[in-house]
Amino acid sequence: MWQAIKSVLAAFLGVQKDARRREDFASNRPGTFIAAGLLMGVVFVVLVALVAVLAAR
């Protein structure tokens, strides 16, 4: 799971090592990546909302 989260964060930034990418695609369980993607998406939205709330005060 931790590896999947790291890969999702790399995807957010748009930069990934080729070796890591190969490793990810060797895994046969897409579910982990989908779950990590959804989780990090929610975390990102909450972070942005938090910054907006703080800035609006």
Next chain:
Amino acid sequence: MRTLLVWMAGGLASAALTPIALANGWNMPVGVTAVSRDIYSLHMIIFWICVVIGVIVFGAMFYSLFRYRHSRGAKAATFHEHTSVEVIWTAIPLLILVGMAVPATATLKNMYDTSEADLDIMVTGQQWRWRYEYLGEEVAFTSNLGTPREQISGADEKGEHYLLEVDEPLVLPVGQKVRLLLTSDDVIHSWWVPDLAVKQDAIPGFVNENWVRIEEPGIYRGQCAELCGKDHAFMPVVVEAVEQERFDEWLVERKEAAAQEAQGVDREWGMDELMERGEQVYGSVCASCHQPDGTGNPPAFPALAGNQALLDEPERHISTVIDGVSGSAMPAFRNTLNAVEIAAVVTYERNAWGNESGDSVQPSEIAELLEQDE
């Protein structure tokens, strides 16, 4: 070393160009409010950030093109990826963008804070004039294009403020927070005065808010900034910022004039004074469509001179001016003109340009009609 010199020369040239650009009006104005100065400095900071990035990126590119050219035996590198370089060139733009967003957001927040205003003004766009209403002060008037038609048609030399002058400017006190409530009676207009850094849409059925606190007395000019029809170019905005004392005097004068006008409704008006007033009203609100000589511009804008239907039916003539004609370009003037002005303009239209009905319409009759319908 030589490249560095070229860059420095470029930087110096741009720095020297800035005052020239300002003096020539190529740049946006600094303006006369705290907000307009904030916007100007944001604009300049972001401009210089773009210049620096442009010089670095294009400098590196042209240097590489020249230094590692094929004729000098340069060989292309074949490596595939370099994660740390990629992270750096992703992170730096991210930081620059966030760095620009912070001051921009602070300014935007300030611009949207319309609370605690000292004075509220309703600004209503109409085809093709602005109406200003000083809320709570019982002062309201329309501001029409002041440029004479002869200048527009080319018969006269164009004046200094060609198409940027009005008959009655919006008068505002300096140092006060003035809230503008913008809306429209017909189509979307946009109230734009560059020196005040205000460009706000006036939309029928909506009330948009904006605010200004002008710091220097003066006359600030602007235009409608949303294409709104035939005379879009002929509905300028002129703001006259005056000291508080002068503003209070002006407000009292306006109120007295309005009271006098209200008294004028009850008395009997003579033909000559109706015609004189009517010609004035016709010139500022009717002539742009129906033409100064009443010949109109058929089929959209019918002729009034020699119009038999108009001469035969005075009641319909009056109701057309008061309520407009739905589905046509003829607007309702019920809220734009007062009883005296409507009576005068109808009288004028029935007796000018060879229309010799001899009818005169009294302001008291119109006042009655206006009250009935409300």
